[in-house]
Amino acid sequence: MKIFWQILFFGISGTLGFIVDTGILYALKGILGLYIARVISFLFAMTCTWLFNRSITFRAQRSGHSKKKEFGIYFVLMLLGGFFNYSTYAWLISQSVEVSNNPVLGVAAGSLVGMVVNLLTSRFLLYRFKKP
Secondary structure (H helix, E strand, O other), rough: OHHHHHHHHHHHHHHHHHHHHHHHHHHHHHHHHHHHHHHHHHHHHHHHHHHHHHHOOOOOOEEEOHHHHHHHHHHHHHHHHHHHHHHHHHHHHEEEEEEEEOOOHHHHHHHHHHHHHHHHHHHHHHOOOOOO
């Protein structure tokens, strides 16, 4: 049953990250433009999800690293998930007229693939030790 709660909380974390990402992007896009604002919003969202996941989702586990190193590893793992997210989206757009006409389907599929990759890498690579 523990994995069910981790999946649920990981999904909540992703939702919170999405809200932070979107809010900061929209707040900064007029000042910094869409590209720079997106980099900053991603960093804030990723920090938000790291804080949530380390304190809620994986509270019974630890990484065995300092907070600074743990954050760096988390960042790299989230980039890996982002790669699979975007790759899935791009592949579906290129292969399916239905998805290219309704790109939200590609975004949803990519998000699910990215979430699975991020959950697995977080659970089995970063937070792999049980807390004593």
